[in-house]
Amino acid sequence: xxxxxxxxxxxRWLLALPLLVFAGLAALFWFRLGDTDVSRIPSALxxxxxPDKVLPPVADLVxxxxxxxxxxxxxxxxxxxxxxxxxxxxxxxxxxxxxxxxLAQDKRIQVVGINYKDAPENARRFLGRYxxxxxxxxxxxxxxTAIDWGVYGVPETFVIDRKGAIxxxxxxxxxPDNFDRVLKREIDKALQSGS
Numbered sequence: 570x571x572x573x574x575x576x577x578x579x580x581r582w583l584l585a586l587p588l589l590v591f592a593g594l595a596a597l598f599w600f601r602l603g604d605t606d607v608s609r610i611p612s613a614l615x616x617x618x619x620p621d622k623v624l625p626p627v628a629d630l631v632x633x634x635x636x637x638x639x640x641x642x643x644x645x646x647x648x649x650x651x652x653x654x655x656x657x658x659x660x661x662x663x664x665x666x667x668x669x670x671x672l673a674q675d676k677r678i679q680v681v682g683i684n685y686k687d688a689p690e691n692a693r694r695f696l697g698r699y700x701x702x703x704x705x706x707x708x709x710x711x712x713x714t715a716i717d718w719g720v721y722g723v724p725e726t727f728v729i730d731r732k733g734a735i736x737x738x739x740x741x742x743x744x745p746d747n748f749d750r751v752l753k754r755e756i757d758k759a760l761q762s763g764s
Contacts, residue, residue: 623641626708665743670700
């Protein structure tokens with residue numbers, strides 16, 4: 570029996586080794602990735618032209634008695650534009666809606682929406698509930714256009730300069746914390762760049 574004991578110890582360590590390796594990797598990922606701010610993920614599209622995709626309007630969407638147009642990339646020329654990718658089913662989109670309305674009050678810019686994988690009636694209900702900050706809203710029913718924009722998930726917000734290039738990308742919702750500190754600063758940079 571004493572000859573069996575030395576063999577069982579190495580076997581126990583071998584059995585525990587995968588568990589120890591997994592625990593070590595889990596701890597590494599937790600500390601290295603756990604509290605990373607995803608809004609700081611760089612975008613390869615910064616400085617490149619905004620996607621040249623025409624999107625149809627949200628069906629039957631009306632604002633101030635007029636039909637709200639879809640997204641035509643020509644809208645980006647000669648004006649700083651904020652593009653917000655949103656959906657009625659997106660919980661953070663509900664939270665950022667009042668901030669988008671506030672942003673739309675700035676007459677130096679225009680705010681445009683891309684409605685992502687949403688039913689038209691739900692999109693209309695959402696904008697009816699919170700108000701419509703958008704001068705145009707394109708429908709991305711398939712999600713293909715969001716891929717062209719490099720969207721990780723809704724909501725995401727882009728600042729487009731006067732030449733139609735992507736100047737900034739905010740991943741995640743607009744919040745009271747990042748509204749003045751990040752987004753408005755990036756809009757001011759685009760306005761001052763003279764591009």
